[in-house]
Amino acid sequence: MEIRPILASLRRHRIPATLIVLEIALACAVLCNAVFMIGQRIADIRWPNAIDEQGISVVTVNGTDPRLAASDIPRDLAALRGIAGVTAAAAATSMPLDQNPALSDFTTAPDGKTTVNTSIYFLGSGGEQALGLRLLAGRFFNADEYADSGTRDFNSTGHVVLITQSDARRLWPGQSALGRNLYTNDRSWTVVGVVADVLAQDPRFSGPGGRHSSVFFPLHPDAVMGDYVLRSAPRDRARVLREATQALGKLEPGAVVQGVTYAGMRGDYFANTRSMAWMLVLVCVVMLAVTAFGIVGLTSFWVGQRRRQIGIRRAVGATRGHIMQYFQTENFLLGTAGVVLGMVLAFGINLYLMQRYEIARMPWYYLPASAVALWMLGPALRAAAVPPVVATRSV
Structure with missing residues (x-):
């Protein structure tokens, strides 16, 4: 079909043509x-976490006598390990995604500049089994390495540490991390093991490269340990948590004992992210619907203004197929102009968001994907259905 007559017609109807192009462009930019x-929110919700999330329960004890807290830990652990179905139990200072970050900067040399700002975890004996840490290189802590551990300004005074695979790669790219030292202020620790990536206590404070930045220290029972980590089969988890909460409530009558499954803890952490994702989905659906109805309305009005032209073409022999082909070609030209302008706007909006709100760069394939989605909203024109006698009645 000749394009020139269509372009000439569009020039004579600049306002409706411009409105349709702008509507498609804005919809494309927002949709992209x-x-x-x-996609970013869904990816955040699915952040991998190399612990036994489905088998872990966490019981938090607050309000105990600080002078007795350390000595009560072995007694409490003995009671927890006696619960049927518990395969491992340990005391810890914090958990991944508990939104109570304890962070510290570490370097690879006393005066080094390669720094990671990482979450700090203190684990009691058996902590690696309770969490389900996966050892990738080296070893876990030996029993005698807990004896000389403690806390001073919330830093371990022990001499060994476990780090995640992500930190090992960031600190010593292309090299083994085993036997290397981590430094902060005047203290140093030797890396004895590398574990699979465990999420930080609050990855939102750690940035894209630090969400799996975590270090683990061995710690003798200490008053700073307020969490008891229990591991069991997923089918026993609810019962184990209930019995553990009851057992510690009896042993610590003056304390506040709260229990939660780790799956529930993760769900709470990402609740706002999940709500935002659904809200954006709703925005996209509403926007597509409004755009579709808007385009159909504008185009129907435009076609109505050309009923005489359509009727004359039908009267002189144009078939329904010819009329439909004409308007489909016209729609394709308008849609193409709209999505091309929309992709430019989408790229510009993404650059603005990157600069102002630290949004990641949008991959290029989102642009053609959104363009195709907008192309599929081509209005269902009814021009070819207008009979010549009706279209020419007003002449």
Whole structure:
């Protein structure tokens, strides 16, 4: 089909043509960035975490006598390990995603500049088994390495540490981390093991490269340990948590004892992210619907203004197929102009969001994907259905 007559017709109807192009362009720009942000939120919710999330329960004890807290830990652990179905139990200072970050900077040399700002975990004996840490290189802590551990300004005074695979790669790229030293202020620790990536206590404070930045220290029973980590089969988890909470409530009558499954803890952490993703999905659906109805309305009005032209073409022999082909070609030109302008706007909006709100760069394939989605909203024109006698009645 000749394009020149269609372009001439569009020039004679600049206002409706411009409105349709702008509507498609704005919809494309918003859709690209909204879908990208939905993808980012879903990716955040699915952050991998190399612990036994489905088998872990956490019981937190607050309000105990600080002078007796350390000596009570062995007694409490003995009671917890006696619960049927418990395969491992340990005391710890914090958990991944507990939103109570304890962070510290570490370097690879006393005056080094390669720094990671990482979450600090203190684990009692058996902590690696309770969490389900996966050892990738080296070893876990030996029994005698807990004896000389403690805390001073919330830093371990022990001499060994476990780090995650991500930190090992960041600190010593292309090299083994085993036997290397971590430094902060005037203290140093030797890396004895590398574990699979465990999430930070609050990855939102750690940035994209630090969400799996975590270090683990061995710690003798200490008053700073407020969490008891229990591991069991997923089918026993609810019962184990209930019995553990009851047992510690009896042993610590003056304390506040709270229990939660780790799956529940993760769900709470990502609740706002999940809500935002659903809200963006709703925005996309509403925007597509409004855009579709808007385009159909504008195009129907535009076609209505050309009923005489359509009727004359039908009267002189144009078939329904010819009329439909004409308007489909016209729609394709308008849609193409709209999505091309929309992709430019989408890229510009993404650059703005990157600079102002630290949003990641949008991958290029979001642009053509959104363009295809907008192309599929081509209005269902009814022009070819207008009979010549009706279209020419007003002449």
